[in-house]
Amino acid sequence: MAVSFAEARCLILDNCVSLETEDRPLLDALGQALSQDVVASRDLPLWDNSAMDGYAVRAKDCVSGATLAVTGCILAGGQPEPAIAPDSAARIMTGAPVPPGADAVVPFELAELKGERLSIPGKVCKGDHIRARGEDVGAGQAALASGSVLGPVELGVLAALGQSLVSVHRQARVAILSTGDELVAPGQPLAASQVSDSNSFALGAAVKAVGAVPQLLGIASDDRESLMGSLLKAAGADVLITSAGVSAGERDLVREVLCELGWQELFWKIQLKPGYPTAFGLLNGRPVFSLPGNPVSALMVFEQFVRPALLKMMGHRNILRPLLKAVLKESVRKKPGRLNLLRIRLCQEGQQLVAYSAGDQKSGILSTSLQANAVAMLPMERHEFAAGEEVEVQLLGAFLPEPNDQI
Ligand code: AMP
Numbered sequence: 001m002a003v004s005f006a007e008a009r010c011l012i013l014d015n016c017v018s019l020e021t022e023d024r025p026l027l028d029a030l031g032q033a034l035s036q037d038v039v040a041s042r043d044l045p046l047w048d049n050s051a052m053d054g055y056a057v058r059a060k061d062c063v064s065g066a067t068l069a070v071t072g073c074i075l076a077g078g079q080p081e082p083a084i085a086p087d088s089a090a091r092i093m094t095g096a097p098v099p100p101g102a103d104a105v106v107p108f109e110l111a112e113l114k115g116e117r118l119s120i121p122g123k124v125c126k127g128d129h130i131r132a133r134g135e136d137v138g139a140g141q142a143a144l145a146s147g148s149v150l151g152p153v154e155l156g157v158l159a160a161l162g163q164s165l166v167s168v169h170r171q172a173r174v175a176i177l178s179t180g181d182e183l184v185a186p187g188q189p190l191a192a193s194q195v196s197d198s199n200s201f202a203l204g205a206a207v208k209a210v211g212a213v214p215q216l217l218g219i220a221s222d223d224r225e226s227l228m229g230s231l232l233k234a235a236g237a238d239v240l241i242t243s244a245g246v247s248a249g250e251r252d253l254v255r256e257v258l259c260e261l262g263w264q265e266l267f268w269k270i271q272l273k274p275g276y277p278t279a280f281g282l283l284n285g286r287p288v289f290s291l292p293g294n295p296v297s298a299l300m301v302f303e304q305f306v307r308p309a310l311l312k313m314m315g316h317r318n319i320l321r322p323l324l325k326a327v328l329k330e331s332v333r334k335k336p337g338r339l340n341l342l343r344i345r346l347c348q349e350g351q352q353l354v355a356y357s358a359g360d361q362k363s364g365i366l367s368t369s370l371q372a373n374a375v376a377m378l379p380m381e382r383h384e385f386a387a388g389e390e391v392e393v394q395l396l397g398a399f400l401p402e403p404n405d406q407i
């Protein structure tokens with residue numbers, strides 16, 4: 001019995017558990033998720049320092065008509081300076097520690113040096129141009145939350161707090177097997193009735209894009225021995241993805257061979273188009289996704305089910321793509337009984353997000369996906385949608401309308 005989209009999601013996510021954590025050098029952790037909250041072990045900045053090149057002063061000395069003696073120069077990274085005496089100032093550079101007694105910095109361009117004496121025409125307030133200790137992040141404050149994705153800003157904050165290593169869930173190793181007698185590796189000549197294996201590369205790239213590590217097992221033919229031999233090569237992987245050979249065809253043997261290896265099948269078939277003949281189960285406790293062979297179906301099922309599963313295993317907090325509402329530009333008909341994923345081109349028209357079909361929706365036509373920046377999720381029970389109707393859409397990445405999208 002086919003499961004619903006929501007049931008498939010639950011069964012998958014319930015059976016995919018977090019991988020172990022490890023400490024990694026900051027740059028090697030780009031794109032991975034923090035495995036624990038980060039609490040600042042010290043103030044950032046660690047001491048009051050100047051935000052400008054200028055003069056460190058006592059605000060109360062800077063009254064109209066007063067002049068100050070200039071004593072010393074404080075450089076970034078320099079030694080601590082003596083306190084600023086009344087009616088005095090010290091030259092100070094950006095990032096240098098504010099000396100005791102001083103409570104403001106006057107930028108060079110707002111001060112006038114006449115001979116040995118400094119006058120400041122404008123008003124000076126306590127705290128002007130000083131970066132106060134702890135104003136960025138205070139010691140003991142939660143700086144980053146567990147599950148956050150480590151990008152340039154997060155890694156910058158960790159480095160600023162003095163961390164050289166960061167604890168993350170390790171990257172999932174994902175074995176990928178293409179199956180089918182008709183398949184040939186790209187670059188090899190094609191005989192009649194053969195096709196280039198595109199799924200290994202599309203799925204491998206999708207695995208890399210979520211921050212996991214693909215292991216391409218190549219192509220198995222549609223026979224028991226070949227499938228068995230290839231599936232055994234996945235033993236060291238955390239997750240196995242197969243494509244094709246999972247429908248009702250004469251030589252669709254993937255599930256049978258997985259069964260012989262002892263997998264626990266959790267479902268076969270999802271009420272979904274494209275992606276209906278998908279199977280999911282556990283082999284030695286590890287998730288196995290058996291995806292349909294059609295290139296569009298394989299990638300769509302990856303996007304909806306494998307991607308969130310891998311992100312969960314790698315400790316991410318946000319594992320699902322954002323859902324928005326958009327207005328259909330064209331009417332759409334579908335058969336009831338399956339949730340349809342319609343590849344669309346989402347555009348901003350005035351205040352409205354509108355959805356155009358990205359092209360031919362057949363599940364063998366991958367090139368339509370080149371035009372798509374989102375998918376419309378057309379509910380299972382419906383069969384007709386009028387132009388102008390609002391539907392739920394899922395972004396496939398960041399939504400950046402191109403200039404010609406703005407009509
Ligand atoms: P199947 O699921 O085995 O019935 O395959 C469905 C369709 O997907 C067939 O037209 C296959 O030739 C095609 N197909 C299967 N695997 C791949 C692959 N790795 N790369 C490109 N096309 C594939």
Ligand code: MG
Binds near residue numbers: 180181244293
């Ligand atoms: Mg096949």
